[in-house]
Amino acid sequence: MKKAFHVARTGRPGPVVVDIPKDVSFKKATYSGYPQTVEMRSYNPVKKGHSGQIRKALQLLLSAKRPYIYTGGGVLLANACQELRTLVDMLGYPVTHTLMGLGAYPASDKKYLGMLGMHGTIEANNAMQNCDVLLAVGARFDDRVVGNPKHFMSVERKIIHIDIDPSSISKRVKVDVPIVGDVKDVLTELIAMIKETTAQPDEGALAQWWTQIEAWRSRDCLQFNRHNKEVIKPQYGSIPCST
Ligand SMILES: Cc1cc2nc3c(=O)[nH]c(=O)nc-3n(C[C@H](O)[C@H](O)[C@H](O)COP(=O)(O)OP(=O)(O)OC[C@H]3O[C@@H](n4cnc5c(N)ncnc54)[C@H](O)[C@@H]3O)c2cc1C
Numbered sequence: 001m002k003k004a005f006h007v008a009r010t011g012r013p014g015p016v017v018v019d020i021p022k023d024v025s026f027k028k029a030t031y032s033g034y035p036q037t038v039e040m041r042s043y044n045p046v047k048k049g050h051s052g053q054i055r056k057a058l059q060l061l062l063s064a065k066r067p068y069i070y071t072g073g074g075v076l077l078a079n080a081c082q083e084l085r086t087l088v089d090m091l092g093y094p095v096t097h098t099l100m101g102l103g104a105y106p107a108s109d110k111k112y113l114g115m116l117g118m119h120g121t122i123e124a125n126n127a128m129q130n131c132d133v134l135l136a137v138g139a140r141f142d143d144r145v146v147g148n149p150k151h152f153m154s155v156e157r158k159i160i161h162i163d164i165d166p167s168s169i170s171k172r173v174k175v176d177v178p179i180v181g182d183v184k185d186v187l188t189e190l191i192a193m194i195k196e197t198t199a200q201p202d203e204g205a206l207a208q209w210w211t212q213i214e215a216w217r218s219r220d221c222l223q224f225n226r227h228n229k230e231v232i233k234p235q236y237g238s239i240p241c242s243t
Contacts, residue, residue, distance in 0.1 A: 006038040011045030012165040013077060045164055049181030049189060057135070057160040057177045058193050064133035064158075065205035066212075067093045070116065073100030074138015074163060078183035081105070084137065087187055090194050091201055094213055096124040098139050113213065114222075117145040123216040129155060130212075136161045138183045141172040149173050162186045 001018065008016045061067060075084050075097070081104050088095045088111055096116045097104050105112050114121035116128055128134070128146075134157055139145070146152040149172050159175040161168075162183055169178045179186055224233045 002035050002038055003040060006040070007043060011043075012168070046166075046180050047164070047182040047185050049162065049179045049186035051189065053177055053179045054186060054189050055193060057179060058190060058197070060133050060158050060160060060177060061091065061093075061135060062197070062199045062201055064093075064131075065202060066127075066130060066132045066209045067091070067135070067201070067206075068127045068131035068133070069093050069095040069135045069137065070097075070128060070139055071095065071101050071104050071137040072098040072139025074183050075101055075104040076138075078138060078164075080138075080182075080184040080187055083184055083187035083191065086191055087194075090191065092206060093135075093201070094127055094210070096120070096127065098142070098145055101139065113217070117142075118147075119144075121217075122219055122221040123213055126216045127213055132157050134159045136163075136175070137187070138163060140168050143172075146173060 004016045004018045008014065069084075069088060069091075071084060075081060084095075084105055088105065088109075092111065094113050095105055095111055096113045098117065099115060099119075102115065107114075113124040113127055116124035129152075136159060140163070141149070141152075143149075153173055158177070159173065160177040160179065161170075161175040162179045162181065163169050164180065164182050166178075166180045169175060169180065222235065224235050226233075226236065
């Protein structure tokens, strides 16, 4: 049972099945105490990312013309919202998150493009399609986000993927720089490397990229006519009572 709880709460957390055979559940046994620690040779999630891979990721990020940071539930599970905010502020790159990552980044910040995916904003989805370097942080390229992986991969872009579960990496889309590790540990190391380097993001290219993103954002895709008496739009439910 201790092992079951250990597996459920560490690495990629999730449900664990404990299968107790009938003969065992019928037998009597002497209780010898609950173990203090767990040793499992076959299960040892890696927390610290490979420094060489993190350095490669940084080089790609700094050489990007149209960078994008795609984040997910792994940021919340790693309790790494602060590290994510620091990274985005240092680089000045656009950022989005999945439905499972809601709240991982402040929605009030200009660099946030809204949620992406089938219920996401135009700017968040277009940036995903048109970026040249994608940093995926604790997100698993779900079909509600990338659609058909074949179509998604038909566009040329480099992908860096940080995930604690190696089986999540290159599962749905092939990535160029895999980094197995805990989001908090990996982002902390990435931030430290950015502080050390003298290289900077390409400001000219970044300004052009932001102009393009603002053009998408100006379509204000979530707005609707709230005074239409004929139909009630689903968005109506999300308007605060006072408006
Ligand atoms: C009808 C419908 C519509 C939907 N529409 C949308 C939509 O528009 N947009 C959308 O985003 N979703 C949508 N979803 C939800 C979607 O199916 C996925 O559940 C969601 O996109 C997954 O988010 P995620 O990639 O953050 O995954 P999560 O399930 O949160 O996975 C987290 C990833 O992070 C990794 N991880 C966990 N802990 C750590 C850690 N400590 N360090 C590093 N990595 C870690 C895990 O291994 C995993 O790969 C929809 C679902 C339905 C049913």
